[in-house]
Amino acid sequence: MRVTRACPTVSHLLFVDDSLFFCKAELCECEEVMKVVMTYDKASGQYINFDKSSLLFGKRINAATRQENKDALGIHNDGGMGKYLEIPKDISASKCxxxxxxxxxxxxxxxxxxxxxxxxxxxxxxxxxxxxxxxxxxxxxxxxxxxxxxxxxxxxxxxxxSSYPPKRGIHWAKWKKYPDSLVAQVLRGRYYRMTSPLKAISASSPSYVWTSIFAARKLLLLGIRQKIHSCYKIKVWKDSWIPMTPARPATPVASVMHPNMRVSDLINQESKEWDVRLLQDYVHPDDIPLIRSMAISSTHRCDTFCWNYKRNDQYTVKSR
Incomplete structure (x- = not known):
């Protein structure tokens, strides 16, 4: 069997307790396989149990051809390839x-x-x-x-x-965590009351929980960027919102710019689109194409972030 012209031919695969033989669904090839098997039987004294053997046909082989090959080989079982090292040998069916x-x-x-x-x-x-x-x-x-x-x-x-099986237990933690949860409110009041977790500075005598969260923040900042909304409060020259890897603030045209300028100042609030004239006046030309490629959400939301390493903006462990 040859998968493509550039691939080597595969005639058989030998496993610990099974052997797989490949051939075309043609009588001449089936007969040739049987000649090889019979020769091996006579030479070794080991005989194949055809009642435990099976045939696996390609999807394009019709029922009549399948039956002809079964009769020629003396094997009438379909499929039955089983597993090897706990992995199915045939992966052509529904993956679920x-x-x-x-x-x-x-x-x-x-x-x-x-x-x-x-x-x-x-x-x-x-x-x-x-x-x-x-x-x-x-x-x-x-x-x-x-x-x-x-x-x-x-x-x-x-x-x-579950504490009393088989009764269903109460899930005390939701699948999705919200910023207004009790633990978030406690951490906010202790460590980042006037800012956000991403901008918080190291605190005096922090708990081990906060120390662990704070240690992971460096890795998180390499992959997230702030998502643009029409009323958003992102600072143009300080916050990481330009879609690069990692995300960064915008680069100004001149060295002296409005330090507290916000991204919302660069958006036409009526059309909810970028104000090209303002972009040309304040932002470096290299950043303008990147900014204009960013979609603007018209919903009035605050403090949302996205994962820069995935096209759908969703964080996954694999993309870390």
């Missing part, structure tokens, strides 16, 4: 159905544990050392469908929050 075995494996583990009384510490160990490790090998080869990932997250969350 293909990786259902991961969800089933996870559910089996969780169902075994839910009958026991486990402390939070023990649950954490189980989740980190076993549940999160289940899909690791498969994920090193394939990108799992979003549905499978969501099922994984939901099952693990249910296991974590």
């Amino acid at each position: 159905k293909l990786f259902t075995f991961l969800k089933d494996s996870l559910m089996h583990r969780v169902n075994v544990w839910t009958g026991r009384w486990l402390s939070k510490g023990m649950k954490e160990v189980m989740i980190k050392s076993i549940l999160l490790a289940l899909p690791t090998y498969v994920m090193s080869t394939f990108m799992l469908p979003l549905e499978i990932c969501e099922n994984f997250a939901s099952t693990i969350a249910q296991f974590w929050w």
Whole structure:
């Protein structure tokens, strides 16, 4: 079998307990494969169990041709390729159905544990050392469908929050965190009351939680930029809003500019579009094309950010 002209031919693949042979769905080639198999049988004394063997045809092979090849080979089982190192050998089917075995494996583990009384510490160990490790090998080869990932997250969350299995527990933390949550209000009052977390300076005697958050801020600033709104309060020369990697403030035409000029001052508030004349008067020519390529949201919102490394502006662990 040759995938393309530039690829080498593949006639067989040998696994620990299975052998795969490739040929065209033609009687002459099927007969040739059988001659090779029979020669090996006589030379080695090892015989193939055709009742446990199976055939996998391409999607374009019609039913009549399939039956002819089955009769010629003496093998009448379809599919049945199974797994190798816990990875399916045939990945041509629906990907959600293909990786259902991961969800089933996870559910089996969780169902075994839910009958026991486990402390939070023990649950954490189980989740980190076993549940999160289940899909690791498969994920090193394939990108799992979003549905499978969501099922994984939901099952693990249910296991974590449920105190009296199999009853459903209360999820004390929402999937989406909001700036007005209690913990955000406490941190704001202690560390960044007059500014934002991204601009806060180091505090005296900070807690370990805030020290950890503050340490990660440097990495975060390399990938985020402020999103433009028509009433936004971004400072043109101080805030990072120019869409580059990493984002940066705009470059002025002259050395002396209005220090507190805001991005909203460069937007025509009636048309909600960039004021080209003002851009030419204040901003360096190299930055103008970058600015004009940015969409302006007409909604009246404040303090929104986007992830500069993804086209959809959404942060993902992979894009860090």
